[in-house]
Amino acid sequence: MVFERVHVPPKDANNSPSRAPVCGIFVDFARASHRQRSRTQAFKQKTRSTKLLRLIDLDFSYTLSILDLPPVNEYDMYIRNFGKKNTKQAYVQYNEDNVERDVQTEEIETREVWTQHPGEGTAVFGGSESIDLSDAAVVPKVDTPRLSSFLRAACQVIAVLLEENRVATEPSWNPRAQDNTLHFSDSSSQLNTSLPFLQNRKVTCLHASQVQRQTVVSVHGLPGKAFAPMLDSRHVLCVWDIWQPSGPQKVLVCESKVTCCCFSPLKAFLLFAGTMxxxxxxxxxxxxxxxxxxxxLSDCFWTFRTPTFSTDGILTSVNHRSPLQAIEPVSTSVYRKQSFVLSPFSAQEEMSGLSFHIASLDESGVLNMWVVVELPKADIAGSMSDLGLIPGGRIKLVHSAVIQLSDSLSHKGYEFWGFTQTLNVKFLPSDPNHFIVGTDVGLISHGTRQDLRVSPRLFKAHQHGMRPVKVNVIDFSPFGEPIFLAGCSDGSIRLYQLTSECPLMQWNDSTHGRAVTSLQWSWTRPAVFLVQDDTSCVYIWDLLESDLGPVAKQPISSDRLVAMTVVGEPEKTSGSFLALVLAKASGSMDVQFLKKEWVTPVEDEQRKLRLLLQEAL
Structure with a gap:
């Protein structure tokens, strides 16, 4: 409600002199009512909008990408970099009526066929369509062992022919340039030791594989003068094939002086060595x-192989603390007939060849047994646990047992000699549980790996002098007989039976008192063995021809003989052979192939030898 005050001006006094001014309040009810209705309507709209906003939720109805930049492929990048000028894109379309396809070619006709080798049955091929079995190839019966034997012989002949061709085309070296054939040999050859890395190196040791008997390893000492910084302080070992004398098959290096070595008992793919x-x-x-x-070297690359594993990386509590004198493989399958296969290193032979032990003997009488282990996978980065394993190597040795021989070497009447030095060890081929050990007091110890009681415990000579005698070398018969030979430093040679303490035969003056440095049985004849003394003289013994002394003798005076080993192949299909590998002081190495009379066995030779030994009892 509005009240207004109105002022009315006075009229002319002359016209109304007697009227006074009037004041009052006016109310505009229409405008007030209109404003009231407007406020009520606004309040209702606000209330309704508040309730509707609780039910309404806004959402995006459309999304617009301001920038869309897909990845650029190689072709688009090429076009962007080099531009589109002077370029033209074209395509070739096959089957033009199907233009909606990116690539369209004619339908390819296919046919399923199969074949198998070696064939099984009368059919060796076929297909999806029916075939006439009468037209199928008939597979002949294949004698696999015979085929394998033929291929081995053929491969060896081919390798020898290639070797002869190589020798003929290389006038710098000829294996027969210096004919040094001995009087008991049919022929001879010379291994190529004139290679640069073998110059001025003396051979200290020779060893032949027991199975791959054409394989020989030679140990070479330090060079007499500087040659190459990498090789001057390392000893070198060479693996030879006597049928390929132009060069070694493998060249190995060792930081320490090698005193003994041996191959694995089956295929010669592992080489073990003992060091000083x-x-x-x-x-x-x-x-x-x-x-x-x-x-x-001399326009030819030579690979020098470092040891795959060394026991220097294991604990010293189980390692040797004295120089090693002998290292021998221990396996029951050494003399078991092998099944030959095409590959020289087949999976079957490699796996069976690793199931053996290695025995190492030092001069203090400690005999360690090692298990040969092949890892399933090589690690080129090396192993954190096997510190002696080369990066990428798979073969390692695990210590199995230790045998102290000092107790078994004590014998009544020999204590005053004091410390006894062990020189060599050999395991009985028919029963590797038994072993014999040669000493520097003339005694040979007999023991077992399980430390069982054996008889006799010691082997001795018929008569014993006041001066101790060293048993330099011992060797078991490879024909299954429990007999062995012993060569001593006083020149005596003894023949023992494993069940007798005293020798069956003993020869005291066969070398005129010169020390025996090498002694080995023949691989082809049970009654023949070969001897070397320290005066570079080689002797051949044939017990069936004479049991009093050697039947042949060959002094070598031109170049002093420092090492000898025997190689032979009695099962060779083209004929047996027996050869001597001789190492000279000058570093040269000869192969002497003996005459047939020393190679071919006589009738019932093993039985005759057995009768001879029974008479000597």
């Missing part, structure tokens, strides 16, 4: 040459 520092090292000859060092 008391460590045992092993080389895996199957390893890829790329993980080893190579040097270019």
């Amino acid at each position: 520092h008391g460590s045992v090292v092993v080389w895996d000859l199957r390893e890829d040459s790329r993980i080893h060092q190579y040097v270019k």
Whole structure:
């Protein structure tokens, strides 16, 4: 409600002199009512909008990408970099009526066929369509062992022919340039020791494989003068095939002086060696040459293989602390007939060849047994646990047992000699549980790996002088007889039976008192063995021809003989052979192939030898 005050001006006094001014309040009810209705309507709209906003939720109805930049492929990048000028894109379309396809070709006709080798049954091929079995090839029956034997012989002949061709085309070296055939040999050859890395190196040891009997390893000492920084302080070992004398098959290096070595008892793909520092090292000859060092010498690259595993990386409590004198494989399958296969390193032979032990003997009378282990996978980065394993190697040695021989070497009447030094060890081929050990007091110890009681415990000579005698070398018969030979430093040679303490035969003056440095049985004749003394003289014994002394003698005076080993192959299909590998002081190495009379066995030779030994009892 509005009240207004109105002022009315006075009229002319002359016209109304007697009227006074009037004041009052006016109310505009229409405008007030209109404003009231407007406020009520606004309040209702606000209330309704508040309730509706609780039920309404806004959402995006459309999304717009301001920038869309897909990845650029190689072709678009090429076009962007080099531009589109002077370029033209074209395509070729096959089957033009199907233009909606990116690539369209004619339908390819196919047919399923199959074949198998070696064939089984009368059909060796077929297909999805029916075939006439009468037209199928008939598979002949294949004699696999005979085929394998033929291929082995053929491969060996081919390798020898290639070797002869190589020798004929290389006038720098000829294996027969110097004919040094001995009077008891039919022929001879010379291994190529004129290689640069073998110059001025003397051979200290020779060893032949028991199974691959054409394989020989030679140990070479330090060079007399500097040659190459990488090789001057390392000893070198060479693996030879006597049928391929132009060069070694493998070249190995060792930091320490090698005193003894041996191959694995089956295929010769592992080589073990003992060192002057008391460590045992092993080389895996199957390893890829790329993980080893190579040097270019005389326009030819030579790979020098470092040991795959060394016992220097294991605890010293189980390692040797004295120089090693002998290292021998221990396996029951050494003399078991092998099943030959095409590959020289088949999976079957490799797996069976690793199921054996290695025995190492030091001069203090400690005999350690090692288990040869092949890892399932090689680690090129090396192993954190096997510190003696080369990166990329798979063969390692695990210590199995230790045998102290000092107690078994004590014998009544020999205590005053004091410390006894052990020189060599051999295991009985028919029963590797038994072993014999040669000493520097003329005694040979007999023991077992399980430390069982044996009889006799010691082997001795018929008569014993006041001066101790060293048993330099011992060797078991390879024909299954429990007999062995012993060569001594006083020149005496003894023939023992494993069940008798005293020798069956003893020869005291066969070498005129010169020390026996090498002694080995023949691989082809049970009654023949070969001897070397320290005056570079070689003797051949044939017990069936004479049991009083050697039947042949050959002094070598031109170049002093330092090492000898015997190689032979009695099962060779083209004929047996027996050869001597001789190492000279000058570093040269000869192969002497003996005459047939020393190679071919006589009728019932083993039975006659057995009768001779029974008479000597």
